[in-house]
Amino acid sequence: MYAIPTAFVSAMFVVFGLYVLITQGATRLFTPFILMCAATFAWQGTWTLLFQTDNPQTAELLVRCGYLFILFLPTTFYHFVTEVAAQRRERPLLIASYGLCFVLAILLPGNEVVAGYRHFFFGYYPVAGPLHPLHVVQTVLLAGRSAQLLLAARRNAEGHARRRLDLCLASLCLYSFAAADYAVNYGARFYPPGVLFIGLSLALLAITIVRYHLIHPYAVAATIAHEISTPLATIGMHADEIASVWDHVFKGYRMAVTHGIYDDHDDSGQSERISQLASAIRREVSGTSAMVEMALASFTLDRLDRSRFSRHSVRQCVASALERYPFNSDERARVTVMPIDPALAFSGSDTVVVFVLFNLLKNALHAISVGGDGQITISAVQDRDFCVLQFRDTGPGIARDVLPYIFDAFFTTKRHGSGAGMGLAFCRRATELLGGSIDCSSIQGAHTTFTVRLPVPDSPADRALRKTPARAPH
16 A cells, blocks of 8 residues: 555656647756656656565665666756756756766665665665765755745746746745655655655646646747748748759740740740749748747747857847848848947847847838838947947838837737737847847937947946846746
8 A cells, every 4th residue: 555655656747747748849848847757757666666575685676776766856856947947057057966966876786875775664665875965965955946046037027927936936845845755764764755745746847837838838939930940941942943943944945935936925024033033932931031030039038048148249230130131122222331330249149139130120111111212220339338229210200199109019000911019029028138228219200210228248237137037938
């Protein structure tokens, strides 16, 4: 009967792991969760056999095999928390913890970690060796650090994000109670209750993942981006192939017409448009790919690791945005870039800033196309601790009653199908997470200016941002 709880929990975690995999897919967050499930399944399965055996030799083998998985369980939980709190800066400590687990695992065949076994009323159970306290200290430190990370993330979270973190904290508390099992390793005679606390803890995490979409938003975004990007790339390659061979095909066509082999009296110039269509397809593919990348970036903004922010040239970011943007016909000629100091730089993510520039370009070009004429001017200067980048278009401007709402999500003045109203909302979220800001001024019928402010490297604003915990994923 003493083996029933361990057998039940062992089987339960196979179901947990498979259920989360099937419903949510494989992601960065899924990896540590499945490691926890696998370690718990193997540990509890081994204890099921251990509590049933009467053979001392078999017990000797099982106590060391079971403890192999116990050694890794606290680190896998900490690994999970670092992903939930989006704390990539914890990676060195995480690697060190896994390293210690491997060292202790190598010592398991001896008596340093587990010094044999002792027989209790419920069956055989491991006896702590001289290095076992090192594992106990590791467990306590990892549990404490996990609580710190979750509490820090919770302070910056709202709504469902805070609810998810509350459940993760509850799971951590339940998990911590399982440490009572260590007393049995040191001779206390009671049935180890850790099976119940671990079972409840990881069950609560499984509910959090599935019910409150801890993994789902990022997984869906990543899956959609992958599924769309692959056929887009294939279409782009086919368009390039058509463009590369069309000159030869068209020369043969003209020769056939010249020599009377083919009569083109019904042709109205459609054949000459093939090369133009190939270029148009490539342009649309490039633009759509960029929009897919930007949509994925909007899902992962909250996972930005501020400790990895680095110095980036403003001039290079502007050049990259203009080079990658899918301009139509004469649109590129409408954009003027004022001279930008090569030394002017900001601290942050160049990829995110390029996507911000994409959005501003798209909006400005739409504005001047609606107005029928206009120019776009891009400039950048340094103003104390900030790099100030301005987009000015001489389009129709924005009405005074509309201006306060342009950065709101899903707000748009474009006709149905021309925009979802998420572009400027993305720009605001991105600049704020980079420690900057964006604002807009406009005179209807004259011009509109968007001003982006980003902290320069090593400025007080930059240093303060690096010390601020990243927001929890939404």
